Amino acid sequence: MTPFKRFIRPGVLRNILRKAYDLTGGQCAYAIEFEGEVLLHSGEENGGSFIADSTNCISKALNFNDIHSGQLRMYMPEDCSDDLREHYVRAFEFAAFSIQELIDMERARRCIADEALAKYRELAVFHRSVPSINTSLRLRDVVGALINECRRENYPGELGMVFLSEPGTNHFRLAVQFGFHFGSNPQAMVESRLFLDVVKDGHGEIINDLSKDSRWGNQIPGIGSMAIIPIVSPNRVEGMLVLGSENKGLFEAAHRKSLSTLASVAGISVSNAFNFEGIQTLMNAILQALAEAIDSRDPYTAGHSERVAHLAVAFAYMLGESPAFPNLRLTTLTFVSCIIQAFCTTSARSASRKTC
Structure with a gap:
């Protein structure tokens, strides 16, 4: 009954x-x-x-x-x-x-x-995931928060992977994974036609019996069902979220909707993290070039600004400032102190020459 x-x-x-x-x-x-x-x-x-x-x-x-x-x-x-x-x-x-x-x-x-319950759950996931995923501009923190949200929601599947696209290329690299046995090769997932089709279409899929899908070439042996969701930003596919299980028939349409919500939140964060890394790399290169150009004016003090920068960071750690200065700020401190020292040296030297 x-x-x-x-x-x-x-x-x-x-x-x-x-x-x-x-x-x-x-x-x-x-x-x-x-x-x-x-x-x-x-x-x-x-x-x-x-x-x-x-x-x-x-x-x-x-x-x-x-x-x-x-x-x-x-x-x-x-x-x-x-x-x-x-x-x-x-x-x-x-x-x-x-x-x-x-x-x-x-x-x-x-x-x-x-449908109303599914929408409520989707909104609940959205409101809870935004603060947890958008708290950092570091890729490692973003993908880690995404995986933690997937495990927190108790989605079916004991295996999980997040792939990120390499900027300027069509290649994807494994960023984080859980549940795989030692010796497994989750990176082989990117070689499947199923993975490439989802990247091309930009729409998530649920396959509850991979043995019946001709696009799956058993790149990762032992997986019976899978949910594969693109992590999409407004401009491109930033990565892929994959949940899998050794059993078949575990995933439902509601899981795809909920995972797509998580992936959309993560897509914006991943895009911001990629942009921030690019800007940070550019700024570091500019600051380093300025320091080298200024050091080249006086061969007697060449490299002095870099040594001062390392000493400044060492003093910061010794004074117990590391909890207040995350790695990001310490990196900025390194180059800022480098430039300040270089400019101070140049300014003092120029002033002494004018006095003479």
Whole structure:
């Protein structure tokens, strides 16, 4: 009875069967069959008279969904007249129509409820993931937060991977993974046609039986099902989020929607992190070039600014400032102190020359 309750409440159908039985003056028994078993009946003690090939038993199909189906059956007296038989048939058709309408309405109501619940969960994931994923401009922190969110949500799949695209190329490298045995090669995932198709289309996919997908060449042995979601920024595919399992048939459409929400949040953060790394590399190169250009004016103090920079960072650690200065700030401190020392040296030298 439990699978039957997922589609409609049995008490509602019992009332309809009882009223349909009363419409026939208590002469015709009704029963509802679900997947070959009589579950509800009215006017018959055990439902044993509802034989499908009997001339006095008529039936009509009931569609619960695309997979599950049933039948409404009515058993008429053998000695009834043609007029009564016609009356009984009309009552039966009315009962079948009413029951099917109720099933359709209940299915629509539950679909709306499921969609509303899925939207609520999607919004909850979005609001919770934004602060956790967008707290850093370092790629390692962003992908780590993304993986942690996936594990926190208890998505199906004991395996996980995040791939990031290399700037300026179409190659993807493995950034972080979990659940794989020692000696596994998750990087081989990028060689599959399935991976390349998702990158090209920019839409996530769920494959609940990889053995039946011609695009999968068993690049990672032992995986039975997989959810593969692109991490997309406004301009390009920044990476790929992949969850997998050794079992088959674990992932659902709701998982794809939720994972796509996480990936969209991570896509913006990954794009910002890539841009920040590029800007940081450019600034470091400019500062280093300025320091070398200034040092070249005085060969006697060449390299002095770099040594001062290292000493400044060492003093910062010794003074216990490391909790207040993350690695990012210490790197900036290195080059800033380098330039300040160089400019101070140049300014002092220029001032002394003018005085002379």
